[in-house]
Every structure is written in structure tokens, then in C-alpha cells.
Amino acid sequence: MTMNIKKSLLVLAGTLALAGGAQAADLNSAIKGDHRSKDFAARDQYRNPAETLEFLGIEPDMTVVEITPGGGWYTEILGPYLGEKGKLYAAHFPEDSESSYYQRSLKNFKDKLAANKKAYQNVEVTEFSPQTGREIAPAGSADAVVTFRNVHNWMYRGYEDKAFASFFAALKPGGVLGVVEHRAKVGTSKEDMVESGYVTQDYVIEVAKKAGFVLEEASEVNANPKDTAKHPKGVWTLPPVLRLGDEGKEKYLAIGESDRMTLRFRKPKS
Incomplete structure (x- = not known):
């Protein structure tokens, strides 16, 4: 191999590394941003946003729908990360x-x-209302x-079935x-799931499959x-709720936030 070819390969490798690093830095910047x-941000230790979004395959040039964002915990990250692209x-x-x-x-x-219009320049608010059938985003x-x-x-x-159908x-x-x-x-039991707020992984997979999704991977x-x-x-x-107030507070803080499933499904291409 000639010196010129070696040099070209090294330059290419460096370019690819910088591209990958820039993408990672963009996500990190969104997570660490002053906004x-x-x-x-204190909940990052429990919610692992970088690892979660990477597992789900979220890229900065994607069109993404966030369902019921509440106070905007993930919006604070997704908005700047998706940015202009x-x-x-x-x-x-x-x-x-x-x-x-x-x-x-x-x-x-x-x-x-x-x-903060700069951070959320490409965020559009829509409605999540499965019982009325309103679109969360344009179909497809x-x-x-x-x-x-x-x-x-x-x-x-x-209305969990209707919710997953709207995602599809x-x-x-x-x-x-x-x-x-x-x-x-x-x-x-389903009754205990509703009462406790904890859902079995099998039930979520069942509902998703009913809507047409294929489970790709669990993390x-x-x-x-x-x-x-x-x-x-x-x-x-x-x-973060701590519904019992000071009763057992230290015990529950030591446990931290809940045990959570993280699932990636795919809509079939045909």
C-alpha cells in the first residue's frame, strides 16, 4: 500500500470519527444544555436519556412524535437535539x-x-386524544x-389499544x-396494573403487536x-412523586425511580 493511499484512508477514518463524535456531542449538548x-436534569441518573435515545435509534434529522410530554422532561432534550434538521x-x-x-x-x-424559541424552534404542538381519533402527526x-x-x-x-393504533x-x-x-x-393482574401504575412487559408487547408492531429489541x-x-x-x-410525603422518604429515595422496561418496536415496511 502506498503512502498516499494510507494517508487517504487515515483522513477518511478521521472524518468518520469526527462525524460520529459530532452527532454524539449534539445529543450530549442537548442533555447538558443551560436551558x-x-x-x-437531576433525574438523568434514573432516566438515562442518552442511552435510551441511542437505543431507540433517534437521529437528529428525524421526524419524531413525543406522546403526552407533560412538563417537557424529554422535550427539553429532543427539541434542541432535533433542532433545525x-x-x-x-x-x-x-x-x-x-x-x-x-x-x-x-x-x-x-x-x-x-x-425559549431557539431551543424549541422545530417543535409543533399537536393533540393526543385516542378517544376522538385526532391525528398526533400527519399520517405516515x-x-x-x-x-x-x-x-x-x-x-x-x-384506550391503550386506540393509543397504539394512532402511533401506527x-x-x-x-x-x-x-x-x-x-x-x-x-x-x-390487569386490575393491579391499573391500581399500581406498573405494567407487565408482556402486556405492553401484546398491545403493540395487536396494533401491528413487531418487537425488535428490549433493553x-x-x-x-x-x-x-x-x-x-x-x-x-x-x-419524584413521593406520595407518602415524609413517611419512609429516605427509604424510597434510596430505591430511586421505578424499574422500567425499554422497548423498541418497528412498523413493518409492508
């Missing part, structure tokens, strides 16, 4: 909801976006749909569905072996 709430649909509570909590949460979220437009700790809420309202409709063929959810022990990146999933006030006993 993030300190309270939110990508697009984030934030499928929040319905505008016409009669729930004062929903209305307040939606207003606070919109205020958050308006307060999304590269990925992601949802974090929400399935138990849909089960409580009885929004995704392009070959698109990814990423699900992070509090994990119940195998064999937990333990958000596992917490300290969590027994058996608490007086269900998952809300643990941080």
Missing part, C-alpha cells in the same frame, strides 16, 4: 379538554416553548414515536415506536433492581 430545568411533534393534552389539570399542563408546556410522516411512562394512564382510561398510523413504514414504562412483575438501560414494584401507593410512592 434544562435543574430539577429535570429534524421535527418534533409534541402530542399533548387536547385544547378543548374539560380537565383543569390538562388545561393547566398544556398552557405551562406552551409557555415553556415560547420562552413520522420516523419515530416515543412515549415515556404513560401506558398505565391509558389503561386506566381503557403516524409512523412511516419501517418507523420506530419506543416505549418506556414502569415494569410490573410477571403475572400481575435493561432503565432497569432498577432495587424496586420491588410493591408499594403502598403504587409507583407514585417512589420519587
Whole structure:
């Protein structure tokens, strides 16, 4: 091999390394950015955003739908990460909801976006309302749909099947569905899942498959072996909610946030 060829290969390798490093740095910058709430950033140790988004295959040029972003924990990361190249649909509570909590949460979220237009320049708020069939994003437009700790809420309202069907409709063929959810022990009844906020991994897979998805891979990146999933006030006993207040607080802080499944599904290409 001549010196010129060797030099060309070294330059190419260096270029590829820089490209990969730049992408990783973009995600890291979004996670470490000054725009993030300190309270939110403190939960990174439990929610592992870099490892989670990498496992789900989220790239900065993708069109992504985030389901019920709440206060915007993941939006603070996804918005800047997708930046100018990508697009984030934030499928929040319905505008016409009669729930004062929903209305307040939606207003606070919109205020958050308006307060930092640079960070959230390519974020569009849509509605997640499975019972009405409204689109979370234009049909077949999304590269990925992601949802974090929400399935138990849909089960409580009885529309988890409709929710997953709406994800399937929004995704392009070959698109990814990423699900992070509090994990119940195998064999937990559906009634106990709804009561506790913990859902069995098998049940989430069953609902996703019913909607047409194929399970591609499961990750333990958000596992917490300290969590027994058996608490007086269900998952809300643990941080960040700490529903029991000071009662047993140190014990529950030592456990940390819940044990969670992290699942990557795929919409078949045909």
C-alpha cells in the first residue's frame, strides 16, 4: 500500500470519527444544555436519556412524535437535539379538554416553548386524544414515536389499544415506536396494573403487536433492581412523586425511580 493511499484512508477514518463524535456531542449538548430545568436534569441518573435515545435509534434529522410530554422532561432534550434538521411533534393534552389539570399542563408546556424559541424552534404542538381519533402527526410522516411512562394512564382510561393504533398510523413504514414504562412483575393482574401504575412487559408487547408492531429489541438501560414494584401507593410512592410525603422518604429515595422496561418496536415496511 502506498503512502498516499494510507494517508487517504487515515483522513477518511478521521472524518468518520469526527462525524460520529459530532452527532454524539449534539445529543450530549442537548442533555447538558443551560436551558434544562435543574430539577429535570437531576433525574438523568434514573432516566438515562442518552442511552435510551441511542437505543431507540433517534437521529437528529428525524421526524419524531413525543406522546403526552407533560412538563417537557424529554422535550427539553429532543427539541434542541432535533433542532433545525429534524421535527418534533409534541402530542399533548387536547385544547378543548374539560380537565383543569390538562388545561393547566398544556398552557405551562406552551409557555415553556415560547420562552425559549431557539431551543424549541422545530417543535409543533399537536393533540393526543385516542378517544376522538385526532391525528398526533400527519399520517405516515413520522420516523419515530416515543412515549415515556404513560401506558398505565391509558389503561386506566381503557384506550391503550386506540393509543397504539394512532402511533401506527403516524409512523412511516419501517418507523420506530419506543416505549418506556414502569415494569410490573410477571403475572400481575390487569386490575393491579391499573391500581399500581406498573405494567407487565408482556402486556405492553401484546398491545403493540395487536396494533401491528413487531418487537425488535428490549433493553435493561432503565432497569432498577432495587424496586420491588410493591408499594403502598403504587409507583407514585417512589420519587419524584413521593406520595407518602415524609413517611419512609429516605427509604424510597434510596430505591430511586421505578424499574422500567425499554422497548423498541418497528412498523413493518409492508
